[in-house]
Amino acid sequence: MLDTYDMRKTDMPDEMRVLLDQYPRDSWAAHPGFAEKTRHWLGAHQMFRQLAERVRLDAEACLDRDLSPETHAERLMQYGGALVGNLHGHHGWEDRSYFPELSAADPRFDAGLAVLEQDHVDLDKVLAEFTRHANRVLQLSHLDPPQAREEVAQVHSTSAVIEAFLQRHLGDEEDLAVPIILHHRLRG
Ligand SMILES: [Fe+2]
Ligand SMILES: [Fe+2]
Structure with missing residues (x-):
């Protein structure tokens, strides 16, 4: 099933990790450059992970007849709608505003941003297929x-x-973006 879509199977290029080595994940929250906006952005990511899992588990429960088709349809409208609508808004904002800001601050990571932009394009296709079903x-x-x-x-x-x-x-987006933000004290 996964092969039907262009999901990226390769890791980020190693050279995109140069700042991550300097600002490892477990140091982010305590860093003085870790501002409210970054906390919210990471929180949105966590919400997307949870919504996607919720939608999958609900479909599983419906197929196992643990959730009635009516209840499943209601929940699908609510959680599936929130997942697709919010992801579209999030990706559009990243492409238009967030990635250009990171690139302007530190163009060394443009190759990584291009990978993430392509992810958005590829993910859009899966979201369209999901929406159709x-x-x-x-x-x-x-x-x-x-x-x-x-x-x-x-x-x-x-x-x-x-x-x-x-x-x-x-995960890759966070590993790329947060170290740039901390290093250059962006979005404070
Ligand atoms: Fe994102
Ligand atoms: Fe993204």
Whole structure:
């Protein structure tokens, strides 16, 4: 299933880690340059991870008949809608505003930012596929329950891809961006 999509399978280039070695993850929170905006940005990432997991677990519960199709459809609309809508807004803002700010402060990491931008493009395709299946679930849950169940299986597999994709993308993005922010005291 994962192979259907262009999910990046390679790690960030080693040279993109030069500041991370200087500002390792466990030192971030105590650094004087670790501002409220960065805390919020990391919090948004955590919310995306949790929403993707929630959507996958709900689809699992529906397929296992631990969650009724009606309840599942309601939750899918709420959590799936929040996941897709907020991710689109987040990626758009990063591409337009956040990445250019990081690049202007330290152009040594432009190759890493290009990798992350491509992740956004590739992730968009999976989000579109997920949205198509989720909409089918909502349309069919009353009209054609057996067909709706097949679509729930697709929601399950695409949400698992989104979850894995986010796992890689968000971690790499944090490892690249936060050290730049701390080093150059951005977004304070
Ligand atoms: Fe991103
Ligand atoms: Fe992000």
